[in-house]
Amino acid sequence: MMKNHFRILSFAFVIITIFSCDTDDNPEPNPIQDDFPDLQLFLDRFAEEASFRGFDLNLSGLDAVYVDEINRNDAPYCGYGYIIHPQTGRRTVEISRAPNCNWAALSDIQRENLFFHEMGHAFLNLPHDNALKCDGRPLSLMTDEFNIFEIYRAGEEELRTYYLDELFDRVAASEQCIDFGQDFDQDPAFFKNELEDGFWNFSNDNGNYQVSRGVHEDSGVPYLGISSEGDGQNTGYIYKEILVPNIPEGASVTLRTKINAENLQGPGVAIALRIYETEIGNTGANLVETATLTTENDPIGGTLEDHVLELTLSNFTRRTIFMIPFAVMMPGTEGKAYFDDFEIVVEDAS
Numbered sequence: 001m002m003k004n005h006f007r008i009l010s011f012a013f014v015i016i017t018i019f020s021c022d023t024d025d026n027p028e029p030n031p032i033q034d035d036f037p038d039l040q041l042f043l044d045r046f047a048e049e050a051s052f053r054g055f056d057l058n059l060s061g062l063d064a065v066y067v068d069e070i071n072r073n074d075a076p077y078c079g080y081g082y083i084i085h086p087q088t089g090r091r092t093v094e095i096s097r098a099p100n101c102n103w104a105a106l107s108d109i110q111r112e113n114l115f116f117h118e119m120g121h122a123f124l125n126l127p128h129d130n131a132l133k134c135d136g137r138p139l140s141l142m143t144d145e146f147n148i149f150e151i152y153r154a155g156e157e158e159l160r161t162y163y164l165d166e167l168f169d170r171v172a173a174s175e176q177c178i179d180f181g182q183d184f185d186q187d188p189a190f191f192k193n194e195l196e197d198g199f200w201n202f203s204n205d206n207g208n209y210q211v212s213r214g215v216h217e218d219s220g221v222p223y224l225g226i227s228s229e230g231d232g233q234n235t236g237y238i239y240k241e242i243l244v245p246n247i248p249e250g251a252s253v254t255l256r257t258k259i260n261a262e263n264l265q266g267p268g269v270a271i272a273l274r275i276y277e278t279e280i281g282n283t284g285a286n287l288v289e290t291a292t293l294t295t296e297n298d299p300i301g302g303t304l305e306d307h308v309l310e311l312t313l314s315n316f317t318r319r320t321i322f323m324i325p326f327a328v329m330m331p332g333t334e335g336k337a338y339f340d341d342f343e344i345v346v347e348d349a350s
Contacts, residue, residue, distance in 0.1 A: 021079045021117060021148050035104040039064035039095065042115040046123075049116075053168045058282045062091040062123055064115075069098040076100050079114045079148075081121025083284075091284055093118040110149040117141055117148055120167055125278040125285040127321065129170075131246040134177035141167050168280065170318045174249040181246065184348045190253070191242060191325075193222050193342040200224075202238045209236030209329060216340070223338040224257075224327045230266060230334035235296070237272075239326045242344075249318045250349040255293070255325045256310040259300065261337040267330035268301030269337045270294060271309050274326075277319045287321070299330045306340070316346075 043059050050057045063085070070077040078101035085092040093115065097103060103111065120126040120142050131139040138146050141163040152160040165172040184190070195215055202211040209232055212225040224238050247253060255273045272294035278285040293311040300307060327339040 021077060021114065021144060036066060036097065037111075039066070039093070039115070042112060042119075045112065046116060046119050049164050050168060053165065055168065055280055056282060057123075059123070061283050062093070063088065064093045065095070066097050067094045068096070070094055070096045078103070079118040081118035083122060083125055091122045093122050106149060107154065109152070109154045113141070113149050113151050116164070116167065117151075123284050124167065124280060125287060125321070126167075127243050129244045131173075131244070132179040134179050136179075139166070139173050139176065139178060140170070171249060173318055178246070178248070180248065184248070184251070184346045188345040188347060189343050190245065190247060190346045191240075191344040193224060193240075193339075195222050197240075200238060200240050203234075203236060205232045205234045205236055205331075208232040211236065211238050213238075216338075221340045222342075223260075223340045224342055225336060225338050226269065226327060226329040227336035228329060228333055230332055232329065232331045232333065234331055236329040237326045238339075239324050241322050241324050243322045245316075245320060245323055247316050247318070247320075247346055248348045248350060249316065251316045252312060252314050252347040252349065253316045253323075254310050254312040254345050254347070255343075256308065256345060257327070257342040258340045259304045259307040259309055259337055260340055261302070261304045261335060263303055264301040264333065264335040264337055266301060266333040266335075268299035268333055269339075270296040270299045270328040270330060271311060271339070272296060272326040272328055273311050273313065274324045275313065275320055276322050276324075277317070278321055290317075290320075294328075296328060296330065299328075299333075301333065301335075304337070315349075 043064055047057045047059055070080050076098060078096050080094040082092040095103060126142050128144040129140040129142040130145045133139050138151060141151050143151065152163050162172065195213065200213060204211055208228060210227045214225065215222050226236050226238065228236060255271060257271060259269060274289060275291035277288055277290050279288045291313060293313060295309055295311065325344060327342060329337065
C-alpha cells in the first residue's frame with residue numbers, strides 16, 4: 001500500500017479547516033427590537049434540528065461569538081466557521097457586528113440561514129457546495145454563490161426542511177432534480193487532467209522522484225510524468241483533491257489512465273483512488289476514509305504502450321466530501337512513466 005498517505009490526510013484537513021462567507025449581497029433589512037441576540041439561541045435551534053434527524057449533539061466544545069469585523073485578504077465577511085480556531089484550537093463560529101453585515105437589522109430567519117451555514121463548516125466539517133437544482137436554486141445551504149441570508153425565507157417551511165435535511169445528510173439531495181452540469185450518458189468524463197489546472201500535488205520522497213505535467217508534442221495528449229533512478233524508499237505520487245464531486249447517488253465511478261514507458265525496471269507503477277466522507281459524532285463531525293481502491297499490489301513495469309489501468313467504485317454516494325486520484329511509482333522503480341489521458345468517468349446508475 002502507498003506509504004506516506006497520512007501527509008495527504010493532513011493536507012486535506014487543512015483545506016477544510018477554515019471557511020468563510022462574504023456579504024456582497026446583503027438583503028434588505030427587516031428591523032427587529034433585539035439588536036444582537038445571544039447566539040446560544042441559534043446553537044439550541046441547531047441542536048434541536050439535529051435531534052429531529054436522529055443526532056444527539058453536544059455543542060459545549062464549540063464557541064459562537066460576535067466579533068467587531070471579519071476581514072480576510074482585504075475582503076469583509078459576515079460569518080466565519082472554524083473546525084480548529086487558530087487561537088483557541090476549538091470549533092468556532094464568528095458573527096460580524098460590522099455595519100456592512102447589518103446583523104442587527106436582519107430577521108430571525110435570515111440570521112438562521114447564515115448561522116446554520118457556518119455551523120455546517122465549523123461543526124459538520126462541510127466545504128462549500130455550489131451544485132444547483134434543475135430550477136436554478138442552490139442544491140445546498142453550503143453554497144457560496146447565492147445570498148446566504150436568504151437560501152430559504154420565512155414561510156418556506158418545506159424548503160427549509162429540505163435544506164436542513166441536506167445539511168445533515170447530503171444524500172437528501174438525491175430526491176431533488178439535480179443539475180449535474182453534463183449528461184453523463186453523452187459525456188461520461190467527470191474529470192480530466194488538463195494542463196491549465198495548477199492545483200495538483202505530489203510526494204517525491206525527498207527528491208528521489210521527479211514529477212511533471214505536460215502535453216506530448218506528437219499527440220497533444222496531456223500527461224502526468226513520474227521518473228526515478230531507483231532510489232525511492234517510499235512511493236512517489238501525484239494527486240489531485242476533488243472537492244464535493246457532483247455525481248449522482250449510486251453511480252459507477254472509474255479512474256482510468258493509459259501508461260506509456262520504456263523499459264521500466266523494478267516494481268513499476270500503479271494508480272489509486274481514495275474516497276472521504278464526514279461522519280457526524282456527538283461533539284462534531286470527523287473526516288473518515290470510506291474507500292481505498294489501488295493497483296499498488298499489482299504494479300506494472302517494462303515497456304508499455306497505452307496500457308490501460310482502471311479502478312471502479314461501483315456505488316458512489318453523495319456523502320462523499322472529496323476524492324483523491326493518484327498516479328503512483330513504487331519504491332525501487334527505475335525509469336520514467338507517463339500517465340496519459342488521466343481521467344474519472346461516470347456511469348449513471350439511473
